Amino acid sequence: MAAIPNRDAFGLVYAPNGRDAQIALSLLGEAGTNAKAVGDLTSFVASLSDDVAFAVVTEEALRSADLRAVSIWIEKQPSWSDLPFIVLTSRGGGPERNPAAARLSEVLGNVSFVERPFHATTFISVARSALRGRRRQYEARLRMEALDEGERRLQTALEAGRLGAWELDLATEILTTSTTCKAIFGRGANEPFTYADLLSSIHPDDQERMQAAVRATVETGADYSIEYRTVWRDGSTHWAEIRAQLYKDRSGTAVKLVGVSADITARMQAEENQRRLNEILEQRVAERTHELQEAHANVMAEVSQRERAEDQLRQSQKMEAIGQLTGGVAHDFNNLLMAVMGNLEMLERHVGDDSRAKRLIDGALQGARRGASLTQRLLAFSRRQDLKIEPVALPGLVRGMEDMLRRSVGSSIQIEADLPENLPSVSADANQVELALLNLAVNARDAMPGGGTIRIQLRQGDVPFTTDQLSAGKYVVMSVADQGHGMDEETLKKAVEPFFSTKELGKGTGLGLSMIHGLAIQLNGHLSLTSTIGIGTTAELWIPVSETTADTETPERKTDTRAVAATGPKRILLVDDDILIAMSSVDMLMDLGHDVVEAHSGEEALECLRDGPAVDLMITDYSMPGMNGGDLVKAARTISPTLPVLIASGYAELPPGLDLDVPRLGKPYTQIQLATEIAKVLNATVD
Known part of the structure; x- marks a missing residue:
C-alpha cells in the first residue's frame, strides 16, 4: 500500500473471538500495512490515537458492549480527523438486514462493513480505501499546521514591527482590530473599538481628508495610505500611519478593507524638531549676514565666503542628523534580521528531504541577507561602518573581482580594465572598496540599458596643496566610466544625497553613491562625479596612498x-x-x-x-x-x-x-x- 504522511500510522484490530484477528493481521502484513491486535475493549480504547490509520472490529464484539468510551473518543477527535472503522459482520448480517449493525454507524461514524466469510481481495480493498481516506486526513492536518505556523509567524512579525492589524467590513462597517491597533488609538486591549469610535478619535482637521481617502480606495481600488492625527481620550495628540488594500468578491463588489496601522508620533515629532532647528539656523544665518553687511558695507567677497560656510554647516548638520537616524534604523533592523536569519538557519537543519521547504527557507535566507547588505549601506552612509584600514593593492583587488563584475553587469556589457602594476598601495578597507566598485559597476550597467562598455581605470593622482575636498598628498584614483545616458547638472548635484535615485521604483535604494561618498570621507579621500547627457558618466574614488605595502596575495576567506x-x-x-x-x-x-x-x-x-x-x-x-x-x-x-x-x-x-x-x-x-x-x-x- 502507498505510504502515508504519518509514518508511524498502523491498523488497530479488535476481534477477540475465533481466528478473525489472526487472519486480519496476516492479510494486512502481506499488503505492507503495519497493524496490531488488542484482546479487550479497554485496551482497544486505550490504543486509539491519531496514529491509528483505521480500526478493524467485529460486529459481535461491539454488539453488547458499553461503547460510551469509544463514542467519547470519536467526538473528541481533532477537526481534521475522522477515523475509518471496518466492521466484520456475519453472513447475512449486513447493515441493511441487521439493525444492530446499522446502529454501529451512528456510534462510529466513518464505517465500512465486510460480511464474513470474506475474500482476501475484498478485505484488502476495503482496507486500502480506508487507508487512502486516512492519508487525506493526515495531509489536511499538515496543511492546517502549515497555516497555523504561517499565522503565528505573521503575528510575530507584526508584533516585532509594532504594527496593528485591522479589517473593515464595508457593508456593515464592522471594524475588527488587534490589541496593538487599539493601543495606537489610545484604547485598552479589552475596550470596545468600533468604526464610529475610530472616526471620532481622528483630529477634526483630518477627518474629511481621511474619509475622502477611504472613498477613493473603494471607488478606484487604489491602495489606501494616509497619515493623520488622533486625539486620545486624555486630550493628547498623536500621529498614526494607516495602510490598507481593498478586497472584492467574485462579482467585483468591494467587500472589505484589510490593513495595518503604526504609531509615528515619535517620527513626526523628530521631523517637527528638525524643521524648527532649520528655521532657527536659517534665522541665525540671516541675522549674521545682516550684521556683516552693516558692519562691512565695502568686499562682498567676505560675505559670500561666510554664506558658503553657513551653507556647508547646515548641510553638515543635515547629513549628521540623517546619519544618526539611518544608523539607528540599521541597528534595529540588524536585530530583527538576527532573529530571522538565526531561526531560518536552525530550521533548515530540521526539514529533512523536503525540497519545497528547503527552497522556501533558502529564498527567505536570501531575502534576509539582502536586508543585511542594505544595513551595511545604511551604516556606511551614516559613517558608522567599522572599517578595517590596512594596505590594499588595488590592481589585485580589481582583478579578483572581474568575474563577479562580469556576472553582475550581464553579457550585453563589456568591461575594459586599465590596471598598472606599479601603483602604490592605499589605506582602505578592502571589503568596502569591493562593495563600492560593485555599486559603481551596477550603476553604470543600469545607465546603459541597450548595452555598452564600462571602463575601469587605476592611476596615481597627486594633490600639491589642500583643497576643500582633499588634503595635500598622494592618492590612487579608481575611476569607473560608462557610455550611458548621463546626468544633467541639477541631477549631478543631488547624486550623492541619501535616498536620491533616478531609477524606477523598486530598482534602487538611493544609497549606493551616498554610501561610496561616506566611505570616501571615512578614508580621508573623495568621490568625484562628472557626467554629460548622451555621453556618459565617470565616477572617481580618490584613496590616500598607504605608508606600507600591501600583501599582493589575497588570503582565502574561510572559517577555521x-x-x-x-x-x-x-x-x-x-x-x-x-x-x-x-x-x-x-x-x-x-x-x-x-x-x-x-x-x-x-x-x-x-x-x-x-x-x-x-x-x-x-x-x-x-x-x-x-x-x-x-x-x-x-x-x-x-x-x-x-x-x-x-x-x-x-x-x-x-x-x-x-x-x-x-x-x-x-x-x-x-x-x-x-x-x-x-x-x-x-x-x-x-x-
Missing part, C-alpha cells in the same frame, strides 16, 4: 573549522534583552554543543555570575536598557577578572571612549560566524 572544533563544549552565559534574538542565539549555541545560561539584562547576568555555576564565556548585547554591554563587562570583571567576553552589536562599531579590549561580533551573524568568534576568544584566552 579546526579552531571551532578545538574549543569543545563550554558553558556560555548569553545576555540579550531581546527575547527573539536570545531564543535564536541560544538555539545556535546549543546546536554547536554548548551548555547555555540565558539572561535578559545586565543585572540578571551579574546575578548568574555571582550565584550560579562558573561559565567559560559571556556573550552580551551592547545596546540594552539600564546597564549596557560595556557597563556589564566592567562589572563582570570585578567578579571574574579572567572571564572571556564577546560583545554583539547591531551597530557596526561600538561608541568611542568605551575603553574595553573586547572582541566584537556584528549582528546579524550566522552560526558559523558565531562559532568562529567563540573559537578565537577561547583560543586567545588559552594562549
